[in-house]
Amino acid sequence: MMSTRLEPIQIGAPTGRLSDWVIAPMHFNGFAGLPTTRNESVKSPKFSCFGHQWRLLIYPGGDRESSDGCVALGLQNTTKESIEVETKFIIKHPHGGGDIRKGWDKVARLSPKGSAVVGDVGSARGYNNFALRSTLLDYLFDGALIVEVHMRTNKPGQQSAPFVPENPAFQNMLKDFGNEETADVKFEVGGTVESAKGRRKRAKTPTNTFYAHHYALRWNAPTLADMCKPGEVSPTTITNVRPEIFKHLLYYCYGGKIVEGDLQSDAKDIIEAADRFGIVSLKLEAEACYVDTVEVTLDNIVEIVTYADSKNLALLKEHCMDFLSSANKIEAAEKVSFDDIPSHLMKDLMVAFARREGEGSGNGDTLSSMRVSQLRKLAHEKGLSVDGSREMLIDAIKDDEEGGETES
Incomplete structure (x- = not known):
């Protein structure tokens, strides 16, 4: 038998919740x-x-x-x-x-x-x-x-606050998702799909048609928006993306939230497509999900970190370097082919070692010892791009700070 729980009813004022005198x-x-x-x-x-x-x-x-x-x-x-x-x-x-x-x-x-x-x-x-x-x-x-x-x-908060509906903008946009009557752009998605190892295989499902609104793409998927023009009769052809992944991308552009299960099972495909069409926030969300679910070992670390570097997945690279810095040094030397790891990632590895050993920045540069999430948050607060390697993030933040000092 199910039960319904009502909102708590306060009798008197809870301790510590009174107004000032x-x-x-x-x-x-x-x-x-x-x-x-x-x-x-x-x-x-x-x-x-x-x-x-x-x-x-x-x-x-x-x-x-x-x-x-x-x-x-x-x-x-x-x-x-x-x-x-x-x-x-x-x-x-x-x-x-x-x-x-x-x-x-x-x-x-x-x-x-x-x-x-x-x-x-x-x-x-x-x-x-x-x-x-x-x-x-x-x-x-x-x-x-x-x-x-x-x-x-x-305090006023202890009394029932008047009900005020939330801003309906996102919900109204979602209602327009897939609306063929009001759409001004059209996509045909399917054809060939490139496998993870670079081979090409024919998709088993037929080509799918998707309808969208250019205004929803202009700010949220700029690269995809540049591929089409409002009012064109012929659809824009999209290959090398599974239709269900493209549907996730469009839904996100309308303010939708991809369910966790789909994000986990399709993380790499979503990262690939989001990176391709300029949906940075979705790319980083899928990256964070992938970091939480991927199991890094000494046997697969070269493959994962190389993939991370190719897609500018700074959080995933940091995750790999944290793993490597905590691994048994002799075992890592025997199992890991360091020649196959991009040489510029050695700096990231040194930062991971320094962070693990509790070392601060030698030259007083706190940015160098910050984690990727901290750098992204700082860049976002400054209105800068949060996509890119940790070096790109640090350089962008430094340039912004130096520009601010020059203006002042």
């Missing part, structure tokens, strides 16, 4: 001359806080339940909505003596204005015996009694 100083001028008749109050003007209207009431002669000589003090919610607040009252000594502080260490509910008192819950909260009037007379500033009202409440 808001302080409202109230000046009761000429306090010594205020009437001391029991249950006669002096009210402050209304003030706003947390979207509510408030008023502070003081009873210089006490209220009905006050002890003789005591002043009563209370905060009143004058809005017709309830609210939960934590409150404290502070009166500071004019000459640096001890302050008078009273309040509650947890949030309490104040009812709407005019509502009946139920138990301890009403529209006002305060103290019948806040302090002796004779004591408060020693706390006057130029004849005024200054009461600081400190308040805080639940």
Whole structure:
């Protein structure tokens, strides 16, 4: 039997999720001359806080339940909505003596204005015996009694946020995916497919026709966009790509997400096609997936790193060099044909050794010791291309920084 779980319902404010304190100083001028008749109050003007209207009431002669000589003090919610607040009252000594502080260490509910008192819950909260009037007379500033009202409440995020639909742009683009009626470009995909070892074999499936929109390709697959023109009657022929891979590419150009299973099983084909048609972000996503799934050994490392170098897969090259730097040196020397590894990758290997041994950059150049993902992130933040080897990334970042220094 299935069950449905509702969203958590918060009763009160979770610990640590209250707003900052808001302080409202109230000046009761000429306090010594205020009437001391029991249950006669002096009210402050209304003030706003947390979207509510408030008023502070003081009873210089006490209220009905006050002890003789005591002043009563209370905060009143004058809005017709309830609210939960934590409150404290502070009166500071004019000459640096001890302050008078009273309040509650947890949030309490104040009812709407005019509502009946139920138990301890009403529209006002305060103290019948806040302090002796004779004591408060020693706390006057130029004849005024200054009461600081400190308040805080639940953060707005604790209340149910209004529902606002997400920007529908991507979803609307996806609705246009494969729409033959509105498409302005057409592709015929199939024919011959080149195998991994360079042999050519005839595809077993017939040629597939795909419809697309040039605007979706212009920014997301610029090389593919350059191969076709909007409104052409004849389709653009695409060979050496399996139709299902080309469909993945088009779907991605419309903002779609390729499911993990397809990305894992077709990673190399997607890398090949994305690299060919200029879909850099998809190429790097497929590369990251391939790095997570490929098993590098001393027997296959030359094949994998050579492939990585041919496609400018910097993350995969780094993965291979990390493996090689951690391998048994004697075993690696016996099994790995270093003559077949491109010589320029020796620098990447040295960086992997240095990183493994905890060495920093010898000349203070932190870029040289950064990982590929860090370099790509930095390049992306600067608006630079994230495709290319680690050396290309470092050079591009340095050129950008030097250009910025020159301008400044």
